[in-house]
Amino acid sequence: MSFLTLDHVSHHYFSKKNFTKALDDITFSIKEGEFVALLGPSGCGKSTILSIIAGIIEHTAGEIYVNDQPLQQAELDIGYMLQQDYLFPWKSIIDNVLIGPKISHDQSEETKKNAVDLLNQVGLSGITEDYPDSLSGGMRQRVALVRTLITNPKILLLDEPFSALDYQTRLKLEDLVWELLGLYSKTSILVTHDIGEAIAMSDRILLMDANPGSIAKTFEVPVELRNEKPFLVRRHPKYQILFDKIWEKLNKNEANSLQHEVVESPNET
Numbered sequence: 096m097s098f099l100t101l102d103h104v105s106h107h108y109f110s111k112k113n114f115t116k117a118l119d120d121i122t123f124s125i126k127e128g129e130f131v132a133l134l135g136p137s138g139c140g141k142s143t144i145l146s147i148i149a150g151i152i153e154h155t156a157g158e159i160y161v162n163d164q165p166l167q168q169a170e171l172d173i174g175y176m177l178q179q180d181y182l183f184p185w186k187s188i189i190d191n192v193l194i195g196p197k198i199s200h201d202q203s204e205e206t207k208k209n210a211v212d213l214l215n216q217v218g219l220s221g222i223t224e225d226y227p228d229s230l231s232g233g234m235r236q237r238v239a240l241v242r243t244l245i246t247n248p249k250i251l252l253l254d255e256p257f258s259a260l261d262y263q264t265r266l267k268l269e270d271l272v273w274e275l276l277g278l279y280s281k282t283s284i285l286v287t288h289d290i291g292e293a294i295a296m297s298d299r300i301l302l303m304d305a306n307p308g309s310i311a312k313t314f315e316v317p318v319e320l321r322n323e324k325p326f327l328v329r330r331h332p333k334y335q336i337l338f339d340k341i342w343e344k345l346n347k348n349e350a351n352s353l354q355h356e357v358v359e360s361p362n363e364t
């Protein structure tokens with residue numbers, strides 16, 4: 096049974112001067128515990144999809160269901176992880192992590208203990224009273240991950256959470272996030288521009304097309320790759336085969352859209 100379904104969802108942005116058809120007829124489902132990647136060129140609507148699921152913006156057409164109930168009537172606890180960690184510099188690490196529980200009036204000792212346990216699990220023991228300024232980018236993203244997990248969200252929306260990190264830190268964090276989300280069987284959607292990251296981390300990849308944003312093709316990640324840590328996935332021969340298929344499709348789509356643009360451009364006189 097599907098946990099989350101987007102059913103013919105479209106979205107237009109309106110402003111005084113512009114009308115942007117950001118998403119056109121998006122349909123897909125995600126099962127509980129599944130890890131899906133949204134991959135595609137800049138401006139194809141990946142972040143818009145996350146914002147719609149998170150209820151930050153209202154889609155202009157279509158329907159979203161959570162466990163077969165319309166999203167508006169469903170209780171969907173969401174965890175959001177972004178490129179920037181948005182830690183509060185004036186709050187200690189533990190207070191940053193406990194912001195979500197505090198907002199929902201949970202100041203229990205059990206939650207504090209869970210926070211410390213999770214910090215230990217991501218390799219950040221003994222820094223609970225430190226402040227964000229004293230941490231590296233990778234450490235700060237680990238704190239952001241713990242802050243996201245502590246509220247036990249039903250679904251995690253990961254919007255390019257590794258893209259601001261150096262390559263080595265990025266590879267290490269991919270492994271860590273993948274392991275933790277697997278351990279807690281979290282349903283997750285990862286937005287990325289990185290084909291390798293999408294293959295290494297997810298069960299399924301939705302390749303998107305731009306102008307307007309739509310799903311061009313779905314790629315199932317072979318089961319041998321899904322059960323392997325992201326770093327090791329990159330060594331597998333099936334990784335390269337899938338990478339090439341996605342690369343080819345991406346380039347074909349880009350070429351088609353360029354052709355489209357040329358056809359639609361006004362004649363120069």
Ligand SMILES: Nc1ncnc2c1ncn2[C@@H]1O[C@H](COP(=O)(O)OP(=O)(O)OP(=O)(O)O)[C@@H](O)[C@H]1O
Pocket residue numbers: 108109110115116117135136137138139140141142143144308
């Ligand atoms: N608030 C907004 N107002 C008007 N247009 C917007 C707004 N946000 C996004 N858009 C437009 O909607 C389209 C989809 O944007 P979106 O940010 O969802 O794409 P994306 O695939 O996440 O891009 P990127 O990979 O560059 O982050 C783009 O054409 C963008 O310019």
